[in-house]
Amino acid sequence: MTAEADIVEGLRAAGLVGEGNVVLEPLTGGVSCDVWKVETPSGPIVVKRPLPQLRVAAEWLAPVERGTSEVRWLKRARGVDLRIVPEVLAELPGHAFAMRFLPGCPVWKDELMAGRVDHGFAAQVGQGIAAVHAATAHNESDRADFPNDEMFRALRVDPFLLHVARQDSELAPALTALADDLSSCRIALVHGDVSPKNILVSAGGPVFLDAECAVYGDPAFDLAFCTTHLLLKAVWSDDRRLDESAAALVAAYCGGIDWEDANDLLLRAGKLTAALLLARVEGKSPAPYLTDPEHRRIVRDQARGLIIAPSPVDALVANWKRKFA
Ligand SMILES: Nc1ncnc2c1ncn2[C@@H]1O[C@H](COP(=O)(O)OP(=O)(O)O)[C@@H](O)[C@H]1O
Ligand SMILES: [Mg+2]
Known part of the structure; x- marks a missing residue:
């Protein structure tokens, strides 16, 4: 080193x-x-x-x-x-x-965990991700600059999708198909780790860090990755403002889609969100704060259902349950 x-x-x-x-x-x-x-x-x-x-x-x-x-x-x-x-x-x-160095900018995750939830900021996150996707969509030079498929497979597709598929024979066909689709999709420049812990809250809006997994791939992945984190935190806190923030993020992202049919992207993002939710309770990179078995069950049951019967990410968010009756 x-x-x-x-x-x-x-x-x-x-x-x-x-x-x-x-x-x-x-x-x-x-x-x-x-x-x-x-x-x-x-x-x-x-x-x-x-x-x-x-x-x-x-x-x-x-x-x-x-x-x-x-x-x-x-x-x-x-x-x-x-x-x-x-x-x-x-x-x-x-x-x-x-x-x-950006002084005085907290990490978004810390803000959310402290109960400081701002839908406007979540919307700016959605806009920011969509802006990068829109600018790079179907662009040969960006595609050539990010030939990181192998790394994306090793750091994202394998641990988040295939690892769970190997443990769950019922879901394996759906998860394997999803992994294949994700690996072969080349639409726009993907950040690959849009998690609230990699976003700083600046006076001018979100600042994105930590793009080590960047790849020319499926933009739906970034939307799904970030939405997943908000939905997990909604279950952890049972705070409806968190799923509202997820809805604000998805709606703002949607407003920026100009490179393909938004419905196609929202369905891919819904499938990926379901798989990522499950990965965060069963996979190699579990959400560290989701330790309560009941929280994990709430996430697992919904995620499994959504892998079997997918739903577009906007509907997934609208129907997300923070607890079971
Ligand atoms: N440019 C920056 N300005 C202020 N803080 C930063 C900056 N870059 C990184 N940090 C801080 O360092 C932490 C880790 O950086 P990150 O790029 O996410 O690295 P890692 O890959 O180790 O997660 C961030 O969560 C943030 O708190
Ligand atoms: Mg980081």
């Missing part, structure tokens, strides 16, 4: 820091990266270095090249809308990179 001294050397070469002592202060967060805050003469920056192996229970090996995909995504998304990503300042040795 690249030594921290090489990172500092890279920061010097990029003109971001001077010859004096440079302190890499670890930031909380990641299972897949080292993330540091570094004070520089021109203000604080963040340095991110991918780890060869993720820090989660099940061993997920992932090539460090995903650092490069993340930088590419951040730059591409910034070209779509300056406000929705931090500025990348330099690429560093070992697929590490430096970006501007």
Whole structure:
């Protein structure tokens, strides 16, 4: 792995820091990266270095090249809308990179878990994701820039869809078909990890981080991934504002679909949301806060039903139950 001294050397070469002592202060967060805050003469920056192996229970090996995909995504998304990503300042040795630190911006997940729920913000998240999808849809050069199918398979399709399929013979045909559809779909530039923990709440709206799983693929995946998190938190908190926020996110996203028939996308997103919901209670990356067996049962029963009888994501959200009578 690249030594921290090489990172500092890279920061010097990029003109971001001077010859004096440079302190890499670890930031909380990641299972897949080292993330540091570094004070520089021109203000604080963040340095991110991918780890060869993720820090989660099940061993997920992932090539460090995903650092490069993340930088590419951040730059591409910034070209779509300056406000929705931090500025990348330099690429560093070992697929590490430096970006501007955004001060005073809480992580959306923390806001939601603290009960600060803002439908307008959820809608902005939907708009932001849709804007990147719309700008990159059916674009040959974006397709060529993100040839990350293998990585997406290893980090998303396998652990979230096929892992559950291997354990559940009844759902296996539907989940395997869904995995095949997802792997072969190439419509737009997908972020791949649109989770509330990867979104900062800035005064100007959402700022998206952590695009290591970026791939040219099915935009429905991003919508499904984020919606899943809101629905899980709705069950955890039994707070109807969370499923309302999910509805606001889906509606705003829908307003941005200009590259295909919205109904097709909403159905794909509904199928993926059902599978991702199940994966978050049975898969390799369970939602850490969903420890109550009753919460898990509520998610599992609905998700299984929706995998067998799919529903478009807007209807799925409208019918979502936070508890069983
Ligand atoms: N540009 C930034 N400005 C402010 N905080 C940041 C920035 N980048 C990352 N962070 C903080 O570091 C955490 C981890 O960053 P992230 O890119 O999500 O890495 P990981 O892959 O380790 O999850 C984020 O949740 C956020 O709190
Ligand atoms: Mg993250």
